[in-house]
Amino acid sequence: MNYKAIGIMSGSSLDGLDIVFAEFQEQGGKWSYEILESACYPFDENLKIQLRDAVLLNALDYQLLHTSFGHYIGDKVNQFIKEKNLEYQVALIASHGHTTFHHPEKKMTAQLGDGAAIAATTQLPVVSDLRAMDVALGGQGAPIVPIGEKFLLNEYEYFLNLGGIANISVNQSPYIAFDICPANRVLNMLAQDAGKEYDEGGKMAASGNLHQDLLDRLNGFEYYKKPFPKSLANDFGTALIYPAIASANIPVADALHTYCVHIAQQIAASIEIGIKKSSFKAGGKLLATGGGAFNSFLIEKLKEKLKLLQIEVVVPEAGLVNYKEALIMAFIGVLRWRQEHNVLSSVTGASRDNIGGALWMGQPA
Incomplete structure (x- = not known):
């Protein structure tokens, strides 16, 4: 079977809307893919502020933003289709939305970007609310990307996503994945303190110095002691980690340097703990995107850090680095369309594997 779908990702780093048009082929239970077109549409400053502060809105204004962001996503998809000459080629759209509230312990998660609004704007079938079913079943609702890694990128032992939050997947049976620590969201906030959108290439971090006292404080947060499966809300980085760094009152370059070391340490520590418990395979290759x-x-x-664990870090070509999550959102949508499991309970801790996503039929009957 052959499927051509659009995947959409709005990450916690607030850099923009990633859109991928990909073709998926399934033959005898084996999947292959090709990214045919891709683009990132940066958020303007006003939209960044709206998304960042959405958790502070009253109920009505939150719902209005949910609707308006859905229409915005639909408009960007239409623009993408027109720019890439994809008219009548797209069978399905899958949109992750923008995560605001995430409280799996209360069986609740919320992503901005109304699927009905996207479907109405594009006149195409749309799958949205990809995490909700898993959370309702007692799962973390995160990470959800491992299903795509398992079927599309099976040659690696580990998968690391360095997005707004750093999360890792372990390619084994049962499949394991969890959030490790805040990453780009906090790094970008620190770079913005120096008047830059982000630390390009990590140049500022490389020029800074390590502050051991701050590093010890960061490593002491309770979340890092919890066993997997576990997941993080964005406010762990914005409301706890960033203020802890800011309170150290050190130069931005030093803060970036120290936080990069913290991220690397937490990733290595998570893998080392897994290896010692015989949960994870020692050695192998890690794909970083x-x-x-x-x-x-x-x-x-x-x-x-990972050389000590005999793990090779592989950074792939830029297309996969930038658009892996959007690609896998499209794949999750295809599995939802086929009514097949697209979220793994071994990853999330849900009571069973599940078929996540609400389906909105944008075209007339």
Whole structure:
């Protein structure tokens, strides 16, 4: 079977809307893919502020933003289709939305970007609310990307996404994945303190110095002691980690340097604990994607830490680094369309594997 679908990702780093048009082929239970077109549409400053502060809105204004962001996503998809000459080629759209509230312990998660609004704007079938079913079944609702890694990128032992939050997947049976620590969301906030959108290539971090006292404080947060499965809300980084760094009152370059070391340490520590418990395989290759894979200083520190565990860090070509999550959102949508499991309970802790996503039929009957 052959499927051509659009996947959409709005990450916690608030850099923009990632859109991928991909073709998926299934033959005898084996899947292959090709990214045919891709683009990132940056958020303007006003929209960034709206998304960042959405958790502060009253109920009505939150719902109005949910609707308006859905229409915005639909408009961007229409623009993408027109720019890439994809009219009448797209069978399905899958949109992750923008995560605001995430409280799996209360069986609740929320992503902005109304699927009905996207479907109405594009006149195409849309799958949205990808995490909700898993959370309702007692799962973390995160990470959900591992289903795509398992079927599309099976040659690696580990998968690391360095997005707004750093999360890892372990390619084994049962499949394991969890959130490790905040990453680009906090790094970008620190870079913005120096008047830059982000620390390009990790150059500022590389020029800074390590502050051991701050590093020890960061490593002491209770979340890092919890066993997997576990997941993080964005406010762990914005409301706890960033203020802890800011209170140290150190130069931005030093803060970036120290936080990059913290990220690398937490990734290595998570893997080492898994190996010691015989949960994870020792050695192998780790595929690093997400915007943080372009941070040379962070990758350097990560390679230093993981070399001790005989794990090779692989950074793929830029297309997969930038658009892996959007690609897998499209794949999750295809599985939902086929009414097949698209979220793994071994990853999330839900009571069973599940078929996540609400389906909105944008075209007339």
